[in-house]
Amino acid sequence: MANKYIDSTLLDKAICFAVRAHQNTERRGKGFPYIVHPLEAVSIVATITPDQKLLAAAALHDVVEDTDITLDDLRREFGERVALLVEKESDKFVEGVSEADSWRDRKQAAINRIADAPRDAQIVAMGDKLSNMRAIARDYDELGDKLWDRFHAPGGRADHEWHYRGLAQSLSTLAGTHAFSEFTALIEHVFGKPKPEPINLDDYEVSGDGYTAISYNHKDGKRMMKLYAEYMPISEPERELAQSWAIMDLGLHIPRAFRLVTDGKRVGVEFERIVKKRSFSRAISQEPENMEAYMKAFAAECRKLHAKPCNTHAFESVKDHFNRAIGASRDFTEAEKQRLHAFVNEAPDATTCLHGDMHMGNIITDGEQNWWIDLADFRYGHPYFDMGMLYFVCISNPSDEMAQKIFHLSHAQMMQAWELFVRYYFGPDVTLEEANRLIAPYASLYMIHFANREAMLPHWRIAIDNTLLK
Numbered sequence: 001m002a003n004k005y006i007d008s009t010l011l012d013k014a015i016c017f018a019v020r021a022h023q024n025t026e027r028r029g030k031g032f033p034y035i036v037h038p039l040e041a042v043s044i045v046a047t048i049t050p051d052q053k054l055l056a057a058a059a060l061h062d063v064v065e066d067t068d069i070t071l072d073d074l075r076r077e078f079g080e081r082v083a084l085l086v087e088k089e090s091d092k093f094v095e096g097v098s099e100a101d102s103w104r105d106r107k108q109a110a111i112n113r114i115a116d117a118p119r120d121a122q123i124v125a126m127g128d129k130l131s132n133m134r135a136i137a138r139d140y141d142e143l144g145d146k147l148w149d150r151f152h153a154p155g156g157r158a159d160h161e162w163h164y165r166g167l168a169q170s171l172s173t174l175a176g177t178h179a180f181s182e183f184t185a186l187i188e189h190v191f192g193k194p195k196p197e198p199i200n201l202d203d204y205e206v207s208g209d210g211y212t213a214i215s216y217n218h219k220d221g222k223r224m225m226k227l228y229a230e231y232m233p234i235s236e237p238e239r240e241l242a243q244s245w246a247i248m249d250l251g252l253h254i255p256r257a258f259r260l261v262t263d264g265k266r267v268g269v270e271f272e273r274i275v276k277k278r279s280f281s282r283a284i285s286q287e288p289e290n291m292e293a294y295m296k297a298f299a300a301e302c303r304k305l306h307a308k309p310c311n312t313h314a315f316e317s318v319k320d321h322f323n324r325a326i327g328a329s330r331d332f333t334e335a336e337k338q339r340l341h342a343f344v345n346e347a348p349d350a351t352t353c354l355h356g357d358m359h360m361g362n363i364i365t366d367g368e369q370n371w372w373i374d375l376a377d378f379r380y381g382h383p384y385f386d387m388g389m390l391y392f393v394c395i396s397n398p399s400d401e402m403a404q405k406i407f408h409l410s411h412a413q414m415m416q417a418w419e420l421f422v423r424y425y426f427g428p429d430v431t432l433e434e435a436n437r438l439i440a441p442y443a444s445l446y447m448i449h450f451a452n453r454e455a456m457l458p459h460w461r462i463a464i465d466n467t468l469l470k
Contacts, residue, residue, distance in 0.1 A: 007052075008052065010052045010053065010056050010078070011042070011052050011055045011056050011059065013056075013077075013078075014055075014056035014057075014059040014060050014078060014082070015039070015042070015059050017059075017060065017063070017077065017078075018035060018038050018059045018060050019035050021060075021063040021067045021069050022034040022035045022038070022062070022063070022066070022067065023035075025066070025067075028150070029139075029150050030135070034062075034066075037062070037131055037132075037135075038058065038059050038060070038061060038062060039059070040127075040131040040134075041058040041059070041061060041124075041127030041128050041130075041131045042055050042058045042059050042127065043127075044058070044126060044127040044130050044131060044179050045058040045123055045124060045126070045127040047177070047178055047179055048123050048126070048174070048177050049120075049123055051120070053078075053079075053081050053082050053085070053120075054085065054120055054123055054124055056078060056082050057082050057085035057086050057089070057124045058124050058127040058128070060074060060078070060082065060086050061085075061086055061089040061090075061124060061127070061128050062089075062090075062128075063086070064086055064090045065089075065090040071083050071086065074086055084121075085120065085121050085124050086124075088113060088114070088117050088121040088124070088125065089121075089124055089125055089128060103152050103153050103154060103159070104153075104154070104155075104159065107159075107163045107166075108166075110167075111163070111167060111169075111170050112170075114167065114170040114171065115169070115170035119173060119174075122170070122171055122173060122174060123174065125167075125170075125171065126171055126174055126177075126179050126180065126183065127179075129164075129167050129171065129183065130179050130182060130183045130186075133164060133183055133187065133190075134182075134186065136160070136164075136186075136190060137186045137189055137190050140189075140190045145157055157191075160191075164187050164190075164191070165187065165191070165194060165259070167183075168183065168184055168187055169258045169259050171183070172245060172256055172257060172258060173256060175244070175245030175246070175248040175256075175257070176245060176246060176247070176248035176250070180245065181245075181246075184245070193238070194238075194241075194259065194260050196234070196237075196260040196261055196262035196267045196268075197259055197260065197261050197262070198261075198262055198263075198264065199225070199261045199262070199263060199270075201216070201263050203218055203219055203220075204216035204217060204218055204219065204225065205217050205219065207224065208279070209405065209406070210361065210374070210406055211406055212228055212229050212232055212236075213226045213227060213228045213232070213268065213374075214226075214227050214229075215227075217273060218273065221273065222272070222273055223258070223270055223271065223272065223273050224270070224271055224272075224273040225261055225268050225269065225270045225271065226240075226268045226269055226271070226374070227261075227263060227266040227267070227268035228266055228267060228268055229266065230265050230266055231453075232267075234267050236376055237260055237267045237268050237269050237376070238260065239376050240257075240269050240374075240375060240376035241257050241259070241260055241269050243315075243375045243376055243378045244256075244257035244269070244271075244375055245257060246311070246314045246315070247375055247378055250311065250353060251308070252305065252308065252353070252372060253369065253370065253371050253372065254371055254372050254373065254375060255271045255272045255273075255274055255371050255373060256271065256272035257269055257270075257271050257272075258271065258272070271373075274364060274366055274371060275366070276366050276367070277364040277365060277366050277371070278364065278365060278366075279360065279361045279362070279363065279364050279365075279373075280294050280295075280297075280298050280360040280361070280363050280364075280365065281359070281360040281361040281406075281407040281408055281409060282361075282408055283365065284360065284408075284409060284413070284417065285407070285408035285409050285413075291413070291416065291417065291420065292420055294360070295360075295417055295420035295421055295424060296420070296424045297365075297370070298360055298363060298421065299420075299421050299423075299424035299425040300424070301363060301370055301372075302358065302383075302386070302421075302425060303425060305353050305354075305355060305358075305372070305386075306352050306353065306354070306383040306386065307352065308352060308353040309351060309352060309353070310351055310352055310353040310354075310379075310380035311380075312351050312380055315378060315379050315380050316379050316380075317379065317380060317381055318354055318356070318379040318380065318381030318382075318385045319344050319345065319347065319349075319381060321356075321377075321379060321449075322344045322385075322448070322449070323341055323344055323345070325445070325448050325449045325452055326340045326341055326344070326448060327341075328452055329448055329451065329452055331448070331451060331456045331461070336469060339468070339469060340448070340468055340469070343441060343468050344445070347382060347384065347385070347442075348382040348384065349381075350380070350381055350382040350383070351380050351381075352380060352381070352382075352383065353378070353380060354378065354379045354380060354381050354383070354385055354386045355372060355375070355377070355378060355386055355389075356375075356376075356377025356378050356379050356386070356389070357374055357376075357377045357389060358386040358387070358389050358390055359389060359390050359393045359394075359407070360407065360417060361374075361406060361407050362374045384438065384439060384442050385442055385445070387425075387439045387442065388439055388441075388442025388443045388444075388445055388446055389443070389446055390418065390421060391436075391439045391440060391442070391443040392443040392446040392447065393406075393414065394414040394415060394417055394418035394421075395414070395415060395418055395436075395440075395443070396440075396443050396444075396446075396447065396460070396463055397411075399411065419432055422435040440463075440467050441467040441468050443463070443467075444460075444463055444464045444467045444468050445468075447460035447463060447464055448464070
């Protein structure tokens with residue numbers, strides 16, 4: 001059967017043009033023609049988009065930097081858009097300054113240029129950078145740290161690690177694509193897990209306080225960070241960063257995640273700052289007369305989330321999570337644990353997306369768009385598990401002090417929020433009493449989860465006995 005017809009005139013022309021431009025040129029230290037690299041970049045870009053102009057730009061991305069071809073030549077042959085995409089990919093050399101002396105300045109300029117570039121230019125950049133990173137990973141496996149002697153970077157391995165981790169941050173808008181996942185995996189293979197980068201707290205202002213973390217806004221107005229409490233293991237922010245990148249592939253609306261950061265004691269994640277945002281809980285506290293409208297919108301966002309099929313290879317099952325929490329608990333006998341495991345295993349199965357920490361404080365709005373935040377516990381499973389978390393914070397914790405500290409609401413307002421959620425999430429077919437009976441046992445699972453971090457509170461034990469162990 002013949003392949004489907006597609007007009008590849010522009011790409012074919014770009015490939016032929018690039019072959020001639022790079023003719024008789026070796027890929028540095030490889031022993032094969034240079035054109036192999038641009039063609040690999042084309043194949044990578046094709047995994048993200050079929051846009052012929054982006055594919056053409058990938059084929060041509062090095063001709064201005066490495067040959068006598070000019071941007072004006074590309075404009076005449078391929079048009080303004082292709083020329084601009086290639087320009088974004090071209091290093092700027094300074095006359096009279098050696099490649100080694102200008103290396104870090106050129107790479108920093110490229111990182112900044114890619115970070116500020118539109119998505120189509122970042123896709124072309126990904127083709128180039130992933131092709132380079134593949135080559136580095138292959139050579140590193142063969143040569144080890146002798147590899148760095150081949151390059152102009154004065155700082156050797158440390159400079160290359162700085163460069164590629166910076167590129168990963170700049171290209172994080174592509175998180176969730178196979179190309180970005182491979183890129184970050186290869187960086188970790190060669191350089192190890194990302195290390196938290198030191199920040200100066202004087203550059204930030206506190207913007208929010210949660211149970212396990214504090215949020216800060218950067219004074220530049222573009223970034224914010226979430227610093228976890230000192231008792232939280234580094235695995236928590238590491239997972240949140242990785243989860244955020246993977247969640248973008250699911251099409252969910254979340255702020256862009258950049259990097260791990262530390263103030264020397266605490267570790268956290270730096271994110272894109274959503275200007276003029278408020279959490280739903282903060283908005284309700286400031287506009288209590290509009291609680292019903294906010295809870296109706298919140299229920300709609302939850303239904304949308306719970307209708308989304310999840311990548312079961314990238315995320316953990318919620319049942320596995322709670323079975324592990326039960327197994328690690330020191331508050332129950334083995335016989336009690338068996339009954340708890342039985343409840344989890346007999347709960348309805350599903351492979352839809354779960355936030356894992358679903359409540360009104362973990363969704364933000366600027367009045368026009370909404371974003372889910374605090375995604376370290378993102379998993380898949382039945383929505384009842386997510387609703388258990390909401391019931392836990394709204395109903396199971398009767399402390400006004402805790403409700404005010406975390407949600408800026410009174411316990412009475414939290415109870416009202418739950419009632420409104422039930423109304424708009426379930427509709428008229430489920431009464432509040434029915435929803436309470438259904439969801440309360442799932443809330444008790446979160447008591448076990450949190451007790452493993454701190455201590456089992458007496459009223460939690462009573463609630464567990466009255467739901468899961470009755």
